[in-house]
Amino acid sequence: MYPHKTLYFRNNKRSLNTPDAMKHLLLILCCCYLTVNGWSQKITYAEPDREDPRGVNFEIIGKYNNHFIVYKNYRTDNYFTIFDNNMKQVNKIPLEIFPERLLQTDVLAYRDYFYIFYQYQKKNIVYVMAAKFDGNGKQIGNNIELDTTEVNFTANNKLYTFLNSEDKSKIAFVKVNNKRRETYHITTVVFDKNLVLLKRNKLYIKSEDNNNELLSEFAVDNAGTIVFLKEASTQQRDNIATVSLCMLGTATDSLKELKIGLPKIFIDQLKMKVNNSNHQLLVTGFYAKTRRGNIDGIYCLMFDYANTSVVSNKTYTFSEEFRNDAKGEATIKTAFNDFYLQNIIARNDGGFAVTAEANYTSTRTGNGFNRWDYTGMYWGNSFYNDWYMWNSPGMLGGGMWGNPFWRGGFPQVTRYYSDNIAILSFDSLGAIEWSNVVRKSQYDDNTESLLGYCMLNTGTEIHFLFNQVERRNQILNDHTITPEGQLTRNPPFKNIDVSYECLPRYGKQVSSRQLIVPTLFRNMVSFAKIEF
Template sequence: MGHKKIIISALMMLALPIWVLAQRIHYSDPGRDDYRQVNFEIIGKVSSNIVIYKNYRSKNDLSIFDNEMKLKDKINLDFLPDKLINVDFVPYPDFFYMIYQYQKRNIVYCNVVKMDAAGQKLVGPVEIDTTQIGGASDNKIYSTIYSEDKQHIMVFKINKRNERNYFFTTLLYNDKMEFRKKSRLQVTMSKKDAVFSDFIVDNDGDFVFTRCSRNGSRDNISRMDLMIKPAMADSFRVNDIPLTNNFLDEVKIKADNINKTYLLSSLYYKQRRGNVEGLYIAIWDKAQNRVKAENYTIFNDELKEDAKSENTSAKTAFNDYFIRQVLPKKDGGFMIVAELFFTSSRGNNWNRYDYLYSPYSMSPYSSYNSYWSPYGMYGNPWNRWNYGSSTRYYSENIALFSFDPNASIEWSNILHKSQFDDNSSDALSYLIYNTGGEINFLYNQLERRVRLLSEQSVTPNGSVKRSPTLKNLDKDFEFLPKYGKQVGARQVVMPCMYRNYICFAKIDF
């Protein structure tokens, strides 16, 4: 009898529509004040709740959703000041930290508060640091980064005294926000046209970035140093990495905490402002304090032909690609994800160098004797921006590259997509979610004048699998994939537009 029940249950499961087994989507109800212009950040899954921060003008709220995206509570963060400059979040399984900064007269304050899954204060607000500035300013001064295991949290600021002298102040905390170390360090640039890479803190609490030099303010990188400040040290270890007469684009750095290495990557050129030739890779070994492996991978004609945009030649195929992610693998190898992105404007030609070295990039342009924020506003939903009403945005193919622990390429492939929009890039690009066995990409694809959420996945050997358009989609909701977040093993939360309102969808795969 028991065997019959099992067989009947199995047959019933097979009879279900495929989309029931593939994914479930729950939408939140848009609130009356969740206008299109609202700033937001998906903090993540805290205990059993989905917690989302929202800001509109001087109003700051936490929306607490249940597992079906029903609003459980809306918490008014009345302890936050009206003139808030920036907010960062460090989420944990059952609580999160909110680190925020604001200005009062000529003082910028940086505070932290610990909150639970219901949006209630557990500790704080507690003042972390203050900075005196000259005159009125709404610029972000403090930046917050944290290690992959979230055992180290760093708040830092950079004071630019002149074109060649930068003074770093770093504040290191543990996962309980207990103070560990404060350091003040000077970084001198050999040339005034300098640029930094991403800033990271690894699982040992070490602060790491690259210092790069260019031959001009809109030129390629011709020199690079790897800067490492050990957690409890008060100085940088400066490591020159020769580029052998090649020129780099934007340098990306990622900590491989399992294998104790730093992964450096960039698109590269053989001549200044020429065409992109391939990928530069360097693997820095922490224990041996040296470059463990290095490689210049040249893109072949077949790959260029597959990667190019419709109106470009194979020779210039990668000129508008940008490295978006560096994904370490357990064996010491890693995967690089790059995306084709460009814009067109009336009377203005698209310029890669203006995009890279704008005020929103890692290029330290600011007035003398002022504080400079390395992250600016690009890519942060809390400060979405665009070029203006006459701009069309294009977000197209995704290039994937897998490298072994010796920096040699294992495989490459192209995920084909075609996206464009006028006035805003919010609905373009993609969201990555990792299921362990595959890397999955979610993005909008235009079908019959309607943007539908589509999916492609990549296996460890580089095979690309295109899934059917996601089912059970409500056509009245337009997804904003690049602002989404993976909150579980097979679960993502993604913002979407409903008419002129922001709401959120939870997708279970």
């Protein structure tokens, strides 16, 4: 049995048995403690740019020399908005380097500069390009062509998926073509941080089951090795039957594929993370003991890909205490049926933590979103004009602001729910150290923009920020958890302006104790700086 931590609230009780002098000292310390913690949280709001169209897309780039840069796009218009340290807009820089119609943009920020990678089609060629900018939003050099693909159709979406390593020293693009269903045609290009090409590979992977196979969880490590999962489902497409780890290094032209022996359990989704500190792959997912059954626990695989050895391959059944803490409105048996893995946080000691959130929908006129709808979507037809789009559905991700939930086929009136956050910590051998739950209850109609959460990692604790409705207003809440599993509900922010509604799920950490979070002010997009 692993320990389950209970929720801990700050308090300012004083011992009645302490001598008077000690009482006074403790009183002073408590006052200082509450003052520091109560006022260390600060929100600074930016006024919305009234020239921005209502449908503007954006991506928060980062912090440079005490100012913040946000990239915005609307149709053919692209520009940077720059805010000073007080979140006053000080500049707006139009970008005329992009073609009229972009298929995809991705941003990678460094300390003194950043890249915008973009894809576009001209005639029958799809281009992957890069533009480099300094911390003031001024372009450095010319646009750089990274790769091209000839197509015989008009693309409506990206063909390449962008990857970067944890230390940002390696940049990669992957495309997968499955025109002939019996073979995957994979192209990978890997660059260093100066966009010097390190390796370009073309691979052909034979598909053993044309309709029930899936390539997922692509990643690149700090050495430039590209890793991904090759999964095969059952005929009903509701369970992963087999899984292989696939690895392609920069010093080889051949793919290394290793089949993993799964326990006799039912898993519908796997998430993977590279732990660069010890060259391990962390693969995890919720499992059930019966087909389409209730979620019973979590599966954990730790694989040392440097030595090609399995460190841990285990399952853990959730305790009744943990299930009761996480269940929300569900029963103890169905406590985790609506939870979906979202983050894997690798630690330097070889351990890791995972977070999962309860997400579901309801509707008055049709069926809502549930685990089995999600599974069918996950294994459904992923082909678009023979090009394979392997983005994981329903998961939160980076990129321009957009709808992170799939809505295909849903009725017009849909209520979105986003409830508790479950956190589990594992040691370097894959054993559970502790578990905990951040309790929240969120819902909204026909949109999920105000739901969900974002995290800020200070190194000594992780903040979870999310909205809760109080007196009909969306109020930002802050909970923190330590590496030992101690969960704290922090005091409310002192300077919240209820006329601004925060969108925490789209926030981005820009320094060790700062976040930039988009907000809505009278349906206009703006931004706020949150400091701890």
